[in-house]
Amino acid sequence: MYEARFHGRGGQGAVTAANILAAAAYSEGKYSQAFPIFGVERRGAPVAAFLRIDEKPIDIKFQIYEPDAVIIQDPSLLDVKEANVRGGLKSGGTVIINTKKDPSNFDFGDAKVYTVDATEIAIENGLGTKTNPIVNTAIIGAFVRVTGKVSLDAAVKAVYELSPAKRDQNVAAVKQAYESVKGV
């Protein structure tokens, strides 16, 4: 079973990113589960969402405490103690950070760090506003490239089907992030 935790701020679409990836994995014949840390979704506040992907049906229903991957949609959360973005990350795990910086700027011990400028990609594609870009579809592109748990085709299809608006722009963001993620 593969377990990932998405950290973001309310309004960035962290919960939706996990949901879309769950749909994409399921469309490829895998089992999946996606759910938010419940009841704290306020714009700008730290939020987290969980994603499980497995070859077998997923029976367990508790939160993810020891993720294989941590996805940080907002780098300012690295300094927010309560967000606990490092919490429980498995040894040798995966970290994806939305930032302009290179992976070498971040120390996550023996975890492998990847970076992607999802904010810039979102703004370029007119997703959200300059001050409140919706970065989740770019994050999906990076996740797909780094983890290989979902194919690019399935992710693109799920993003297209589940985007409430700007479908083509969201698909473009997925592809741009897939190509430009650093550390691969």
Next chain:
Amino acid sequence: MGVKQVVKGNFATAVAAKLARVDVVPAYPITPSTLFPEQISQYIANGEMDAELLLTESEHSAMSAAIGASAAGARVATATASQGLKLMSEMLFIASGMRLPIVAAIGNRALSAPINIWCDHSDTMAERDSGWMQFYAENNQAALDLMLMAFKIAEDHRVLLPAMVGLDAFVLTHTMEGVDVPLQEEVDEFLPQYKPLYTLDVKNPMTFGSFGTPAHYMEFKYQQWEAMNNARKVIDEVFKEFEEKFGRKYEQVSEYRTDDADIIFITMGSVSGTARAAVDRLREKGIKVGAAKIVVFRPFPHERIREIAKKAKVLAILDRAVSFGMSGPVFADISGSLINEEKRPMLLDFIIGLGGRDITFRDFDEMTEISMKTLEAGKVEEPVHWINLRKELLEGGA
């Protein structure tokens, strides 16, 4: 074969209402069930569903409207949770007393105070004597399937009782997972149009919910008692028919690795899958545990509980609600089922997961430890245990 989709639990119950061709949906939104009326509203707006959505001024009114519509012969569904179910409470008893087969999806949520929007079973447990049948879903597929089956069971003329389908707040209502959504034509074959036995009709006037004097009241209640007892057989029939048609098996109580188990966990709702995974882990350590999931809580599956009790030395009962000054409600009912048995296992009650506290493998380890100590001692010192209680917060007393 239906359409495979990744959906939230609330979507699963709403799509079930659509597939059931529900005529009237009276509703008042409340977390975590709000997505249900939202989804119904969207179906109606899209022209996918031909139903009347009545957005009332309260849950009390929503259930009142449900009663009126059902008495007029409509198939009726609604959804609520927690305080909303409490506000409906007065009308719940009228719905069952008038023998109206309304189906409600309940996003099982804790009760105030303190205010809490997260999962436990306090809301539906407090309505266990309301005369409604109660089903509990383990996952989103079960939420959908049990909704569909609830209509067929409720509307059977041997039953004619309302039914609630519990799905755990957030853990199911807001969690996305794969669900096989049946095709409309398959559901139409399984669930034909509702044919009421009696209905409000100006051409054939009839009184519903009339005055019941001491000369008649008890007979009304006895008929409800009999209807609930009849429901056991009807539930088995409908579960079997559903399995034949859709290939998914449901039982009033389903068992996992119980045959040689010393300790059997008894669960309801979304924790049941975690329980099976915990059983596998504990079995690897050589501990003989099993799990049994109660799907139908009203009518209570006495016979099945007695069969399962014969297999175990300890029943470790998980209660996501508490009857203050007594025990958890599931423990109390299981105790009642076993009281006249010559031989019975030791019973332990674990109050767990109130107000959305996560239930993990660590909790199963804690319950197993208490169960094994009881097994070694050969007697129950203390039947009720609160699991994963933060004792550091309790210093300083009540």
